[in-house]
Amino acid sequence: MKLSKLFILILTLTLSFSVLAQRAPVQEPLVFESMLQEDRFNQLTLELRCLVCQNQNLADSDAPLAHDLRAEIHEMLVAGKTDDEIKQFMVERYGDFVLYRPPVQKNTYLLWLAPMALLLIGGLVLRSSVKKRAALLDSSPTE
Amino acid sequence: MTVELGQVSLLAALLTALTLGLIPMIGTYTGNRRFIAVSTTAALIQCLLLIISFGILTSAFVVQDFSVEYVARNSNSLLPMHYRFSAVWSAHEGSLLLWELILAVWIAAVALFSKRLPEIFRARVLAVLGWISVGFLLFIILTSNPFGRLIPSAVEGLDLNPLLQDFGLIIHPPLLYMGYVGFSVAFAFAVAALLGGEVSRDWVRWSRPWTLIAWAFLTIGIALGSWWAYYELGWGGYWFWDPVENASFMPWLVGTALIHSQAVTEKRGAFGNWTLLLALSAFSLSLLGTFLVRSGVLTSVHAFASDPTRGIFILAYLAVVVGGSLTLYAARAPKMIQGGGFAGMSRETFLLVNNLVFTVMAAMVLTGTLYPLLIDAIGAGKISVGPPYFGLLFTWLLVPMVLALPIGIYSRWQEDTASRLIGMVRWPLLASLAIGTVVWVMQPTLGFVSAAGVTGGAWVILGSLFYVGQFQFKKKSLKIPGSILAMTIAHMGLGVFLVGLSLTSTLSDEKHLRMEAGDKYQMSGYTFEFLGTKIVQGPNYTANEGEFIVSKGDEEITRLYPQKREYAQRGNMMTEAAIDPGFTRDLYVSLGEPLDQSGQAWAVRVYHKPFIRWIWLGAIFMMTGGLLAAANKRYRRKMPAKAPVKTEAKEVTA
Amino acid sequence: MNSRIFPLLGFAVLVVLLVVGLKIADQKTNLPSPLIDKPVPVFDLPVLANPGQTMSAESLLGKFYLVNFWGSWCVTCRAEHPVVTQLARLNAVYIVGMNFRDESEDAIAWLQRWGDPYDVSLIDYDGRVSIDFGVYAAPETFLVDPSGTIVFKHLGQLTWDIVETEILPRLANTESGS
Numbered sequence: 015m016k017l018s019k020l021f022i023l024i025l026t027l028t029l030s031f032s033v034l035a036q037r038a039p040v041q042e043p044l045v046f047e048s049m050l051q052e053d054r055f056n057q058l059t060l061e062l063r064c065l066v067c068q069n070q071n072l073a074d075s076d077a078p079l080a081h082d083l084r085a086e087i088h089e090m091l092v093a094g095k096t097d098d099e100i101k102q103f104m105v106e107r108y109g110d111f112v113l114y115r116p117p118v119q120k121n122t123y124l125l126w127l128a129p130m131a132l133l134l135i136g137g138l139v140l141r142s143s144v145k146k147r148a149a150l151l152d153s154s155p156t157e
Numbered sequence: 158m159t160v161e162l163g164q165v166s167l168l169a170a171l172l173t174a175l176t177l178g179l180i181p182m183i184g185t186y187t188g189n190r191r192f193i194a195v196s197t198t199a200a201l202i203q204c205l206l207l208i209i210s211f212g213i214l215t216s217a218f219v220v221q222d223f224s225v226e227y228v229a230r231n232s233n234s235l236l237p238m239h240y241r242f243s244a245v246w247s248a249h250e251g252s253l254l255l256w257e258l259i260l261a262v263w264i265a266a267v268a269l270f271s272k273r274l275p276e277i278f279r280a281r282v283l284a285v286l287g288w289i290s291v292g293f294l295l296f297i298i299l300t301s302n303p304f305g306r307l308i309p310s311a312v313e314g315l316d317l318n319p320l321l322q323d324f325g326l327i328i329h330p331p332l333l334y335m336g337y338v339g340f341s342v343a344f345a346f347a348v349a350a351l352l353g354g355e356v357s358r359d360w361v362r363w364s365r366p367w368t369l370i371a372w373a374f375l376t377i378g379i380a381l382g383s384w385w386a387y388y389e390l391g392w393g394g395y396w397f398w399d400p401v402e403n404a405s406f407m408p409w410l411v412g413t414a415l416i417h418s419q420a421v422t423e424k425r426g427a428f429g430n431w432t433l434l435l436a437l438s439a440f441s442l443s444l445l446g447t448f449l450v451r452s453g454v455l456t457s458v459h460a461f462a463s464d465p466t467r468g469i470f471i472l473a474y475l476a477v478v479v480g481g482s483l484t485l486y487a488a489r490a491p492k493m494i495q496g497g498g499f500a501g502m503s504r505e506t507f508l509l510v511n512n513l514v515f516t517v518m519a520a521m522v523l524t525g526t527l528y529p530l531l532i533d534a535i536g537a538g539k540i541s542v543g544p545p546y547f548g549l550l551f552t553w554l555l556v557p558m559v560l561a562l563p564i565g566i567y568s569r570w571q572e573d574t575a576s577r578l579i580g581m582v583r584w585p586l587l588a589s590l591a592i593g594t595v596v597w598v599m600q601p602t603l604g605f606v607s608a609a610g611v612t613g614g615a616w617v618i619l620g621s622l623f624y625v626g627q628f629q630f631k632k633k634s635l636k637i638p639g640s641i642l643a644m645t646i647a648h649m650g651l652g653v654f655l656v657g658l659s660l661t662s663t664l665s666d667e668k669h670l671r672m673e674a675g676d677k678y679q680m681s682g683y684t685f686e687f688l689g690t691k692i693v694q695g696p697n698y699t700a701n702e703g704e705f706i707v708s709k710g711d712e713e714i715t716r717l718y719p720q721k722r723e724y725a726q727r728g729n730m731m732t733e734a735a736i737d738p739g740f741t742r743d744l745y746v747s748l749g750e751p752l753d754q755s756g757q758a759w760a761v762r763v764y765h766k767p768f769i770r771w772i773w774l775g776a777i778f779m780m781t782g783g784l785l786a787a788a789n790k791r792y793r794r795k796m797p798a799k800a801p802v803k804t805e806a807k808e809v810t811a
Numbered sequence: 812m813n814s815r816i817f818p819l820l821g822f823a824v825l826v827v828l829l830v831v832g833l834k835i836a837d838q839k840t841n842l843p844s845p846l847i848d849k850p851v852p853v854f855d856l857p858v859l860a861n862p863g864q865t866m867s868a869e870s871l872l873g874k875f876y877l878v879n880f881w882g883s884w885c886v887t888c889r890a891e892h893p894v895v896t897q898l899a900r901l902n903a904v905y906i907v908g909m910n911f912r913d914e915s916e917d918a919i920a921w922l923q924r925w926g927d928p929y930d931v932s933l934i935d936y937d938g939r940v941s942i943d944f945g946v947y948a949a950p951e952t953f954l955v956d957p958s959g960t961i962v963f964k965h966l967g968q969l970t971w972d973i974v975e976t977e978i979l980p981r982l983a984n985t986e987s988g989s
Binding site: 069125132137150 | 390392394399400427456457494497498500505506509510513516520521524532537538539540541542544545546554571667670671749
C-alpha cells in the first residue's frame, strides 16, 4: 500500500466521524420526577437501538442522535405517554429495526417459535430414544 | 531481521501443513510406516515455523518498523512496550496469525502427547488437523498477509485502537482462540474415527481430555471478554448478546453438551453418533463464528474491518470443512444402536436432558443471530434481535437444566428410581428453598425471577456439595476421586454464576448525574463525593482524572479515579471507569462529558453492582473443573498398540 | 430416509443463507423508511434567510417538492452538493433545504461559499423535525407529492444516477397520471 492510500485511510477515518461533529447535543443528565419514571426510562432505552451506531442501545450510545432521542423519550415520559406509545413513536419513524425486542408479528413468528418448536421436537426424540433404550434394558438383564 | 522472512516461513509452514495432511494420510491407507511417521515431524516443524513467523511480526512491533503496513496501522511510537506485544493481534491479519499459531501449538501438542494412541488413528488425527491448517494458512497468505510493506515507509503509525490498549485485551484473544481452535482436536478425532470406520467408544476416551482443555479455555476466554467490556466500555454492562459474543457463545454451548455426551459414550457406549455430531458441530460453530466476525454480514460493535473477498474465502473454507465432515458423517456413521439399554430414570437420561437444553440454547442463539439476515435476505423487512429476546429465552431454557442438574449428579447409570433420588436430594432442595426465601424476604426488590435464580444457584451448589459429602461419608476416606471433584467444582461454578447473575440484574443501582467539585451523592448506603478533576499525562494520552471519595457512614471506603482520556494520535476520547471491586459488590464510577467551560461540572455515572464478580467467579470455577477433569489419571493410562474394539453394540437395526 | 443426512442438509441451507448474506452485506445499513406512502410529518420552521418568517408543510401542498436534510458539519452533504445544484438548474422540482442540528451562521456561510441550490432553507435547530422524518444520518432526501405524501426517500449521498432513475421519473409519471 502506498502512502497516498494510507492518507486516504486516515481521511476516511475522519470522515466517518463527521457525524459526531454536529452541534453539540444536550449532555446534561436528565432529571426525572420519580424513581419509577427513571426505571421506565432505563428499561426503554435499553430496548431501543441506536440507529447510527454499529450495534448499541440508546442507553449506552454517545452519538448525537442518541442524545436527542433520549431527550425526546424523556419528554414523552414526562408528558405521561405510555411505554407502548413511546415505542410506537419510534417505530413510526425508524421502523421495526429500532426495537431490540422484535414484536411478535408475521415476519417474526419463526424467530419466536423456532426455539420452542426445537425444544418440543427434541423432547419427543429424547423420549422415544429413552423408550427404545428401556426396551433394550428389559430384553437383556443388567450385567 | 526482515519481515520478509516471516512471510517465507509462513509459506514453508504451508508446505509443511500440506505434507502433514497428505503423506501420513496416504501412509494409513497403504500401510507405509515411514509415511505415517512423518506426521510427528511435520507437526513439530510446522509449529516451529509459525513461532518464527509470529515472532518476526512481534519484533516488527517491538522495534516499531513502520515500513510494515500492518504495524503502521496498529501501532505508534508512543505506544508502551507491553501493548506492542498485544498490538500484534489487535486487528484482522495479526489475529488470524495468532489463530494459526495456536492451531499449530495444538497440533504439536497432539503429536507429542498422544503417542499412546494406535498409530494409524493418531496419524489420521494429525493429517486432518494438517488440512485444517492448510486452509487457514492459505487464507492468511492469499487474503490477509500481515507482512505487507508500505513504500515509502510511514513516518509515524496510526496507533493501536485505544479500546484495545488494556490488560484484558492482552490476554482475552489468546485464551479465547485456545478454546475456539482447541475444538479442532475433538473435530479431528471424530473425523479420524469416521474415516477408520470403527466408531468404537475408544476415540471418545482419547479425545475427552483435549475437549475438556479447549472447553476450559473457551470458558475463561469468554469470561475475560465480558469482564473487559464491563470495566472498559464505561457503562457497567457485561454481556450484550452482540453477534460477536454470540459467535463465541455458540461453540461454548455445544462444547458443554459435548463434554457431557462424551461421558455417556465413554462410560456406557451409547449415543456414539450424537457425540460424533457434537464434536463436528463445536468446531464448525467456531468456524462459523470466525466467518460472522470477519465477513461483515452482521452488524456488530466489535467486528473486524470487513472485506468481501475474505468473507467468500472463509465461507468456501467453511463449506469444505463442515460440508465434508457432515458428508462423511452421513456416509460412515454407524447405523446400529450402540451401547446398552437404560431406564427412563437413569444418569443417561439426565445427561440427555442436559444435551437437549444446551443444543436448543445454541440453536436459539444461532436463530436469533442470523434471523435479521434471513428476513433481510428474503426481503421481509429489517428487524433487530437483541438482548431482550436472547435474555428471555435463555432464562427459560435454564429452568429445566437447573432443576434437573443436581438430581442428575446423584443418579446411577443404567437404572435408578425416583423415590431413591428424591430421598437423596431432599436436604439440599429444602436448604436452597430456605435460602431463596430468606434472601427474598431480606431483599423484597429482588422479584420472583431473581429469587428463583438465587434458589436455583443454591440448589446447584448445595446439591453438588452434599454429593461430595455423602460420598466422603460412605467411603470413610478423605480422598475425593479427581473426576468427582472436577465435576463438583464445575457445577458449583454454574451455581455461583446463577446467584451472581440473579442478584446483580435486579439489585444494581445506577445514576447518571451532574456533579461539581464538592457535590455528594448517596446510593445504596454509600456516599460518593466528587473532589474535582485534574489533568493527567499518560504515555500516549492526556486525561482528565476525577477524584471521588466513597464512604459508608463516617468511614472512608475507597477513593476512585475515573479518567476521560484523549489519545494523541487518533484523537478519540476514551472513558476509563474506576472500580472498587468486592466479593459482594462493585462500586463503579465513570466520567461522562464536562458540562461547562471551566470544567467544574461533569456528567458522572455512578453504579452499585452487588455480586457482579460472581458471574466471572463462576466461570473460573468452571474452568478449574474442566482442567481438573482433563488432568484425570485414567486418560494417561497406557493403551494397547492396537486398541481392541469392544463391541457392546446390540445389533438392532434402527 | 437416512436420518444421518439431516445435519448436512441443515448446513446446506445455512450456507445458502450466508452466501446471500454476503451479497447484501453492503446494503445492510440502508434502512427502508416506514414513512414511504405516509403523509409528510407536520412542521412549521423558520426560514434560514429570514428567521422571522416560517414555512409549514401545509403551505407546500399542491406541488412536488424535495426535502434535503443537510448541515454545514456534514462532509457527505458537501460531496452531494453539485448534484443538488445540477438538479436545481433543471427547475423540475421545488427543493427545500432542511438545515438541521446546525448553527445558522455556519449554514449561511456554507451556502455562500458553495452556492445555494435550495428554493428555501429551513432551520431545524434542535433536530426535532429530523426525528419526525426518521432521519438518522446526513444527508437524507425525501420526495413529497402534491397531496403531501412521501413517495421516495434516499439515504446518504445523492447521485445523478438516482436523480435520473428515481426522482425525475416519479415527477413525470404522477403528473401525466393525474
